[in-house]
Amino acid sequence: MDALAVASDYVQISKKGGRFWAKCPFHSEKTASFTVNPELKTYYCFGCHKGGTIVNFVMEMDKITYPEAIELLAKRFSIQLVYEDSMDRGSKGDEDKKKEKDELFELYRRLAKTFHHFLQKMDDSEEGKHYIISRGIKIEMIERFGLGFAPVDRFWLHKFLINKGYSREFLSASGLFSSRNPETSLFSNRLMFPINDRQGRVVAFGGRIIPGESREGWDPPKYINSPELGIYKKGETLFAIDLALSEIRRTKTVYIAEGYLDVIALHQAGVVNAVAPLGTAFTNEQARLLKRWAERVIFFFDSDEAGREAQNKGILTCRREGIACSIVVTDETDDPAGILKEKGPGELQKIAMNHVNDFDYLLNRAKNFAIKMEGKNAEGRAEAKVRALESLFPYIEILESDVARTACMEAAADGLGLLPANAVKDYERYLQKKITGIQGKREEAKANVKITLSDELTLFIVLALDFVAPGEDKLFLKYRPLLEISGIDDINAKEIFIALEECIRYGLKGMDDFLERLGNAALGDFIIRKSLTGEFTVNASRLAALGLKKIREKGLEQRREEILVELRSADTDNDMVRELLTEKMQIDREIQQLTKGR
Numbered sequence: 001m002d003a004l005a006v007a008s009d010y011v012q013i014s015k016k017g018g019r020f021w022a023k024c025p026f027h028s029e030k031t032a033s034f035t036v037n038p039e040l041k042t043y044y045c046f047g048c049h050k051g052g053t054i055v056n057f058v059m060e061m062d063k064i065t066y067p068e069a070i071e072l073l074a075k076r077f078s079i080q081l082v083y084e085d086s087m088d089r090g091s092k093g094d095e096d097k098k099k100e101k102d103e104l105f106e107l108y109r110r111l112a113k114t115f116h117h118f119l120q121k122m123d124d125s126e127e128g129k130h131y132i133i134s135r136g137i138k139i140e141m142i143e144r145f146g147l148g149f150a151p152v153d154r155f156w157l158h159k160f161l162i163n164k165g166y167s168r169e170f171l172s173a174s175g176l177f178s179s180r181n182p183e184t185s186l187f188s189n190r191l192m193f194p195i196n197d198r199q200g201r202v203v204a205f206g207g208r209i210i211p212g213e214s215r216e217g218w219d220p221p222k223y224i225n226s227p228e229l230g231i232y233k234k235g236e237t238l239f240a241i242d243l244a245l246s247e248i249r250r251t252k253t254v255y256i257a258e259g260y261l262d263v264i265a266l267h268q269a270g271v272v273n274a275v276a277p278l279g280t281a282f283t284n285e286q287a288r289l290l291k292r293w294a295e296r297v298i299f300f301f302d303s304d305e306a307g308r309e310a311q312n313k314g315i316l317t318c319r320r321e322g323i324a325c326s327i328v329v330t331d332e333t334d335d336p337a338g339i340l341k342e343k344g345p346g347e348l349q350k351i352a353m354n355h356v357n358d359f360d361y362l363l364n365r366a367k368n369f370a371i372k373m374e375g376k377n378a379e380g381r382a383e384a385k386v387r388a389l390e391s392l393f394p395y396i397e398i399l400e401s402d403v404a405r406t407a408c409m410e411a412a413a414d415g416l417g418l419l420p421a422n423a424v425k426d427y428e429r430y431l432q433k434k435i436t437g438i439q440g441k442r443e444e445a446k447a448n449v450k451i452t453l454s455d456e457l458t459l460f461i462v463l464a465l466d467f468v469a470p471g472e473d474k475l476f477l478k479y480r481p482l483l484e485i486s487g488i489d490d491i492n493a494k495e496i497f498i499a500l501e502e503c504i505r506y507g508l509k510g511m512d513d514f515l516e517r518l519g520n521a522a523l524g525d526f527i528i529r530k531s532l533t534g535e536f537t538v539n540a541s542r543l544a545a546l547g548l549k550k551i552r553e554k555g556l557e558q559r560r561e562e563i564l565v566e567l568r569s570a571d572t573d574n575d576m577v578r579e580l581l582t583e584k585m586q587i588d589r590e591i592q593q594l595t596k597g598r
Contacts, residue, residue, distance in 0.1 A: 115148025
């Protein structure tokens, strides 16, 4: 197994001084400190000190279990695996999760083929097929993207899958049916766009209404998308990433369009490194994913106001994640799919190549805004310029380099006809106002929210402070298998649990990352204050073990109360009563043992 090839699937590697280096995917950095040893098949980051085998690396990056990582790598290198009954393939929980995922992958794969067959052969699909072709999309693209058609009958799919042997419980959790009516398909009389992960596995669907359809006097939503599942997180997935990945790696550039048809149009025009977010704004997680392979993001959104606002947010997202950014500049009022239809693939490709860097784009927008808003007198013109300048401050603020910030401030002042010194003063006032506002909100939150220190909250503060502290052996990772969100009553403890889970999912560590994920300013300040006392960090292992014991005891006592209620209402002398009495005796014994162990 080639460790460099595996790591290159996730990060951009270069050889320097006899070692192979990359920017660490587990923390933000300007200089590469992540290294891969191809002989030992290991990795190590000198910045965050994360390291291990290349299999561990895949587990961390894809958030999968050890057996899943082995199977993924075996597929990557065409290695046949041989399973033995005695082989340790993970815990029972891991096996159950893997089985469920595999069943969903297989169901979605088969269903994508079925939808594709319907589009080609079913009479009812003619309008959908005609619509695609009328947009200038070629048959080859229909095949490449596996486009399909969902029949008008909303009940056929459930009947079909039940007859194929799928259980009602499995189907109700499959993301294919209405939560209100489990036998009703989410997708009916729609063009179907399979959504794949980067391995090419179908993980979700997007369904577009056939143009012109209306139902009983109301207009259905234009698009319906699959809900999130164990195999699909829309904020971490990109449409066509599997088809675009090789070109993204080759060019170190990725185009981001708004919709499915826009991406298909760009691919048809030869811009095959194009992808799209999935019904959401471009997310930090999607930016981090693309940063593994791309150095530049090029946005090609609609030229309407909504498209421009989405591009502005996307620019800030890219800059926060340290990715260079450009914007396609066009006089066209249409999106890529519209340009393909009206002017053909050659013109669309030409337009896609015409892009400017993000700051030039934002500055040009600010100048146009100033011209549009300026009044007839000098006061009105000055106010318009000030507001235009202020629109650039969020971008300037997140630049990593002081030199870059200074250069942008000077260019902004020059472009808007302002004195650089005055522009800098306005920027400093903006920063001070922002800091004051944040402090005010925190003070207000602290004044309005009273936090009570329960046993659960004590435990999770201990786990959180241990997690953000330097070191590798984290108590949260140790006790994580014993914790379930459904068993946490304290709302603040629950928020900490969720924040810690998200830190693990995205490879984040440190107090700043944790507090950002926590999002609750009052709770964050409470944790910081408690960290200064030292009461939650001295002998943290003992505190965590004691906290778990108290929570376990509380859970047992609650269950004992539930049993007593059930016994009062149950008929005497039956199997259920005997089972409840047996369970109560076991709980009494465990509570007694926990009490003695204090």
